[in-house]
Amino acid sequence: MRIALIGAGRIGAVHARSVAASPDTELVLVADPVDGAAERLASAYGAAATTDVGDVFADDAVDAVVVGSPTAYHVEQIVAAVEAGKAVLVEKPVDLDLGRADRCLAQVGDRADRVMLGFNRRFDAALAEIHRRAGAGEIGDIEQLTIISRDPAPPPVEYLAASGGIFRDMTIHDLDMARFFLGDIVAVQTVPQRLDPAFAKTDDFDAAVVTLTAASGAVATIINSRHCAAGYDQRLEAFGPRGALRVENHTATSVVLDAAGSSGARGPYLDFFLARYADAYASELAAFVAAVRDGAAPSPSLLDGRQALALADAATESARTGRSVAPAPVPAPSAVV
Numbered sequence: 001m002r003i004a005l006i007g008a009g010r011i012g013a014v015h016a017r018s019v020a021a022s023p024d025t026e027l028v029l030v031a032d033p034v035d036g037a038a039e040r041l042a043s044a045y046g047a048a049a050t051t052d053v054g055d056v057f058a059d060d061a062v063d064a065v066v067v068g069s070p071t072a073y074h075v076e077q078i079v080a081a082v083e084a085g086k087a088v089l090v091e092k093p094v095d096l097d098l099g100r101a102d103r104c105l106a107q108v109g110d111r112a113d114r115v116m117l118g119f120n121r122r123f124d125a126a127l128a129e130i131h132r133r134a135g136a137g138e139i140g141d142i143e144q145l146t147i148i149s150r151d152p153a154p155p156p157v158e159y160l161a162a163s164g165g166i167f168r169d170m171t172i173h174d175l176d177m178a179r180f181f182l183g184d185i186v187a188v189q190t191v192p193q194r195l196d197p198a199f200a201k202t203d204d205f206d207a208a209v210v211t212l213t214a215a216s217g218a219v220a221t222i223i224n225s226r227h228c229a230a231g232y233d234q235r236l237e238a239f240g241p242r243g244a245l246r247v248e249n250h251t252a253t254s255v256v257l258d259a260a261g262s263s264g265a266r267g268p269y270l271d272f273f274l275a276r277y278a279d280a281y282a283s284e285l286a287a288f289v290a291a292v293r294d295g296a297a298p299s300p301s302l303l304d305g306r307q308a309l310a311l312a313d314a315a316t317e318s319a320r321t322g323r324s325v326a327p328a329p330v331p332a333p334s335a336v337v
C-alpha cells in the first residue's frame with residue numbers, strides 16, 4: 001500500500017517510521033506546509049516531499065493517507081482524502097469542536113468506513129490483552145474500570161492555548177479507553193484541579209478525576225495529571241466479579257535492584273508516549289492496512305472519534321458546572337447544518 005503522510009511533526013515522524021518499517025507499506029509522499037519540514041522527514045525514507053498538501057489528494061499513486069497535522073486541519077483533510085478515494089488514518093482528536101465533527105461525519109457519509117481514528121492505546125499489547133481476556137469472560141462482566149494516566153510534565157503554554165483543554169487533548173485517550181472496555185457511556189462527572197500555578201490564569205485544568213457511568217451500569221474512573229514526578233504514569237485495572245486484570249507501568253528493564261537505600265527499585269517509567277506506546281503505533285498502522293486491504297471498516301472509527309469528543313465536551317461542562325452531564329447524542333444527518 002502506497003501511503004502519504006500529512007504533517008511531518010512529532011507524531012508524523014512516528015508514523016513515517018512505522019510505514020517505512022512495514023513490509024506491506026511504502027512511504028511515497030510527505031506533505032507539510034512549513035518549508036523544509038516534509039523534505040527532512042521524507043529524505044530519511046526515500047519518499048517525495050511537498051509543501052502543498054493538495055498534492056496528496058491529487059496523486060493517483062497514493063492509496064492511503066496518514067493525517068498527523070495539527071488538529072484544526074483534520075476535518076478538511078479527512079474530507080479531501082475520502083473524496084479523492086483514499087483511505088485515511090487520522091490522529092486524535094478528530095476536531096476540537098463537536099459540531100464540526102458531526103458535519104464531517106455527515107459529509108463523509110458511507111465513506112466513513114474508509115477512515116480510522118488514531119486511538120493508539122487500543123493497540124498496546126497489554127491493554128489489548130486485558131480487553132481480549134475481559135471480553136472472553138475471564139473476570140466476568142467488568143464492574144469497575146480504573147485508568148491512571150499522568151504526563152511527566154505539562155506541555156508549553158503555547159501548546160496549551162490551542163489544545164482545547166485537558167479533556168479534549170489528554171483525557172480523550174482515556175475516554176476512548178473507557179468506551180473500548182465498557183461500551184456506551186451515559187453520564188460524566190468531573191472533579192477538576194488546578195494544582196500548577198501556571199494554570200491559575202487559564203480556564204484550563206492541569207489535573208482531574210472523571211467518572212463515567214456506562215449504559216451497562218459499570219463505572220470508569222479516570223485519574224489525570226499534567227505532571228508526575230515519577231514519569232509517564234500509565235496504569236489500568238479492569239475489575240469484575242471473578243477477579244481483576246491489571247497493567248502496571250512499563251520500565252526499560254524488568255531487573256529489580258535491592259540495596260541499602262531502597263528495595264524493589266526498577267528504574268524510571270518509560271519516558272513518555274513515544275516510548276511507552278512505540279509498539280502500539282506500529283500495530284495501529286498494521287490494523288489500518290489490514291482493514292483497507294480486506295475492505296473492512298477500520299476500528300476505531302470516525303464515529304469513535306466523535307463519541308470520544310462528545311465525552312470530552314461532557315467532562316469539560318461537568319468540570320465547569322459541577323453537575324453530571326450526559327454526552328451529546330449523534331444528531332440525525334438531516335439535523336446537521
Ligand SMILES: NC(=O)c1ccc[n+]([C@@H]2O[C@H](COP(=O)([O-])OP(=O)(O)OC[C@H]3O[C@@H](n4cnc5c(N)ncnc54)[C@H](O)[C@@H]3O)[C@@H](O)[C@H]2O)c1
Binds near residue numbers: 007008010032034118
Ligand atoms: N496518538 C497520539 O499519541 C498523539 C501524540 C501526539 C500528537 N497527536 C496528535 O497528532 C497531531 C499532531 O501533533 P504533533 O504533536 O505531531 O504536532 P507537531 O506540531 O509536532 O507537528 C505538526 C506538523 O504539522 C505541520 N502542519 C501545520 N499545518 C499543517 C497543515 N495545514 N497541513 C499539514 N501539516 C501541517 C507542522 O508544520 C508540523 O510539522 C495532533 O492532532 C495531536 O493531537 C497524537
